[in-house]
Amino acid sequence: MKVHPLPNKRNITIQFYPLTSSSGGSQNKKLRRLPHIFSRVLELPFRSDANVSVEENPDCFRFVAETDDAIGEVRAHTVEIHPGVTKIVIRPNGYFDLSTLDDFELDMWRFRLPESTRPELASAVTADGELIVTVPKGEDGGGSGGNNNGEFREDFQSKY
Secondary structure, three states, X not given: OOOOOOOXXXXXXXXXXXXXXXXOOOOOOOOOOXXXXXXXXXXXXXXXXXXXXXEEOOOEEEEEEEOOHHHOOEEEEEXXXXXXXXXXXXXXXXXXXXXXXXXXXXXXXXXXXXXXXXXXXXXXXXXXXXXXXXXXXXXXOOOXXXXXXXXXXXXXXXXX
Protein backbone atom coordinates (compact mmCIF):
# COMPACT_ATOMS: atom_id res chain seq x y z
CA MET A 1 0.00 0.00 0.00
CA LYS A 2 1.38 3.40 -1.02
CA VAL A 3 1.17 6.35 1.31
CA HIS A 4 1.15 9.72 -0.41
CA PRO A 5 2.93 12.58 1.36
CA LEU A 6 0.91 15.60 2.44
CA PRO A 7 0.99 18.43 -0.10
CA ASN A 8 2.87 21.61 0.77
CA LYS A 9 -0.01 23.79 -0.37
CA ARG A 10 -3.35 23.69 1.33
CA ASN A 11 -6.47 22.98 -0.66
CA ILE A 12 -8.36 26.09 -1.79
CA THR A 13 -11.55 24.85 -0.16
CA ILE A 14 -9.74 24.67 3.15
CA GLN A 15 -8.34 28.19 2.71
CA PHE A 16 -11.60 29.91 1.84
CA TYR A 17 -14.25 27.69 3.40
CA PRO A 18 -13.02 26.41 6.77
CA LEU A 19 -15.12 23.78 8.48
CA THR A 20 -15.29 25.64 11.76
CA SER A 21 -16.73 29.11 11.49
CA SER A 22 -15.41 31.64 13.97
CA SER A 23 -17.90 34.34 12.87
CA GLY A 24 -20.85 33.11 14.91
CA GLY A 25 -21.99 30.28 12.66
CA SER A 26 -22.57 32.25 9.43
CA GLN A 27 -21.53 30.36 6.31
CA ASN A 28 -19.55 32.05 3.55
CA LYS A 29 -21.61 32.56 0.42
CA LYS A 30 -20.35 31.17 -2.84
CA LEU A 31 -20.28 33.86 -5.49
CA ARG A 32 -22.03 33.16 -8.75
CA ARG A 33 -20.27 34.17 -11.91
CA LEU A 34 -22.49 36.20 -14.22
CA PRO A 35 -22.10 36.02 -18.00
CA HIS A 36 -20.41 38.91 -19.74
CA ILE A 37 -22.90 41.01 -21.62
CA PHE A 38 -21.78 43.04 -24.60
CA SER A 39 -23.86 45.68 -26.31
CA ARG A 40 -23.69 44.08 -29.79
CA VAL A 41 -23.20 40.41 -30.59
CA LEU A 42 -23.43 38.34 -33.77
CA GLU A 43 -24.64 34.74 -33.35
CA LEU A 44 -24.24 32.23 -36.17
CA PRO A 45 -26.10 28.88 -36.38
CA PHE A 46 -22.91 26.86 -35.84
CA ARG A 47 -21.12 25.30 -32.90
CA SER A 48 -18.63 27.49 -31.08
CA ASP A 49 -15.64 25.63 -32.59
CA ALA A 50 -16.68 26.22 -36.23
CA ASN A 51 -14.20 27.71 -38.71
CA VAL A 52 -15.43 31.19 -39.53
CA SER A 53 -13.38 33.71 -41.47
CA VAL A 54 -13.69 37.24 -40.07
CA GLU A 55 -12.74 40.11 -42.37
CA GLU A 56 -12.78 43.75 -41.28
CA ASN A 57 -13.08 46.36 -44.02
CA PRO A 58 -13.32 50.13 -43.55
CA ASP A 59 -17.07 49.97 -44.20
CA CYS A 60 -18.15 46.56 -42.81
CA PHE A 61 -17.38 43.27 -41.09
CA ARG A 62 -17.72 40.15 -43.25
CA PHE A 63 -18.08 36.65 -41.79
CA VAL A 64 -17.68 33.63 -44.08
CA ALA A 65 -18.32 30.03 -43.01
CA GLU A 66 -18.67 26.80 -44.96
CA THR A 67 -22.10 25.18 -44.66
CA ASP A 68 -23.90 22.16 -45.97
CA ASP A 69 -26.61 22.70 -48.56
CA ALA A 70 -29.34 21.78 -46.05
CA ILE A 71 -29.29 25.25 -44.48
CA GLY A 72 -30.94 26.86 -47.54
CA GLU A 73 -31.66 30.57 -47.61
CA VAL A 74 -30.96 32.52 -44.43
CA ARG A 75 -31.93 35.84 -42.91
CA ALA A 76 -30.40 38.13 -40.29
CA HIS A 77 -32.74 38.95 -37.39
CA THR A 78 -31.89 41.81 -35.04
CA VAL A 79 -33.16 41.21 -31.51
CA GLU A 80 -32.99 43.77 -28.72
CA ILE A 81 -32.43 41.62 -25.64
CA HIS A 82 -32.39 44.54 -23.23
CA PRO A 83 -32.33 48.30 -23.88
CA GLY A 84 -28.89 48.93 -25.35
CA VAL A 85 -28.08 45.21 -25.84
CA THR A 86 -28.57 43.94 -29.40
CA LYS A 87 -28.04 40.47 -30.81
CA ILE A 88 -27.90 39.61 -34.52
CA VAL A 89 -29.17 36.06 -35.03
CA ILE A 90 -28.83 34.22 -38.34
CA ARG A 91 -31.62 31.71 -39.02
CA PRO A 92 -33.04 29.92 -42.09
CA ASN A 93 -35.75 31.90 -43.94
CA GLY A 94 -38.72 29.75 -42.90
CA TYR A 95 -37.55 29.57 -39.27
CA PHE A 96 -38.68 32.63 -37.36
CA ASP A 97 -39.75 32.01 -33.79
CA LEU A 98 -39.33 34.91 -31.36
CA SER A 99 -39.17 32.62 -28.34
CA THR A 100 -36.09 30.81 -29.66
CA LEU A 101 -34.34 34.02 -30.70
CA ASP A 102 -34.25 35.22 -27.10
CA ASP A 103 -32.94 31.91 -25.73
CA PHE A 104 -29.38 31.76 -24.44
CA GLU A 105 -27.80 28.78 -26.16
CA LEU A 106 -24.35 28.01 -24.84
CA ASP A 107 -22.62 26.26 -27.73
CA MET A 108 -23.21 28.82 -30.48
CA TRP A 109 -20.60 30.71 -32.50
CA ARG A 110 -20.59 34.34 -31.30
CA PHE A 111 -18.61 37.45 -32.11
CA ARG A 112 -18.57 40.68 -30.13
CA LEU A 113 -19.23 43.59 -32.46
CA PRO A 114 -17.80 47.06 -31.83
CA GLU A 115 -19.98 50.10 -31.22
CA SER A 116 -19.34 51.42 -34.74
CA THR A 117 -21.40 48.63 -36.36
CA ARG A 118 -25.01 48.96 -37.53
CA PRO A 119 -26.74 45.68 -36.55
CA GLU A 120 -30.11 46.72 -37.98
CA LEU A 121 -28.53 46.72 -41.48
CA ALA A 122 -26.93 43.26 -41.20
CA SER A 123 -27.48 40.88 -44.10
CA ALA A 124 -26.92 37.17 -44.63
CA VAL A 125 -26.74 35.12 -47.82
CA THR A 126 -25.66 31.62 -48.83
CA ALA A 127 -23.63 31.13 -52.01
CA ASP A 128 -21.60 28.13 -53.22
CA GLY A 129 -21.92 26.31 -49.90
CA GLU A 130 -20.81 29.33 -47.86
CA LEU A 131 -22.73 31.48 -45.42
CA ILE A 132 -21.74 35.13 -45.84
CA VAL A 133 -22.85 37.61 -43.18
CA THR A 134 -22.16 41.32 -43.64
CA VAL A 135 -22.51 43.81 -40.79
CA PRO A 136 -21.99 47.40 -41.99
CA LYS A 137 -20.22 50.02 -39.94
CA GLY A 138 -21.53 53.48 -39.22
CA GLU A 139 -20.15 56.69 -40.66
CA ASP A 140 -17.72 57.00 -37.75
CA GLY A 141 -16.47 53.42 -38.35
CA GLY A 142 -13.15 54.27 -39.96
CA GLY A 143 -11.68 50.93 -38.82
CA SER A 144 -11.10 52.01 -35.23
CA GLY A 145 -13.83 49.72 -33.92
CA GLY A 146 -15.32 52.03 -31.32
CA ASN A 147 -13.98 54.16 -28.51
CA ASN A 148 -11.98 51.71 -26.43
CA ASN A 149 -10.96 49.34 -29.19
CA GLY A 150 -9.06 52.02 -31.14
CA GLU A 151 -7.03 52.96 -28.09
CA PHE A 152 -6.20 49.30 -27.50
CA ARG A 153 -5.00 48.86 -31.08
CA GLU A 154 -2.78 51.93 -30.88
CA ASP A 155 -1.23 50.73 -27.60
CA PHE A 156 -0.75 47.21 -28.96
CA GLN A 157 0.89 48.40 -32.18
CA SER A 158 3.23 50.77 -30.36
CA LYS A 159 4.40 48.01 -27.98
CA TYR A 160 4.99 45.40 -30.65
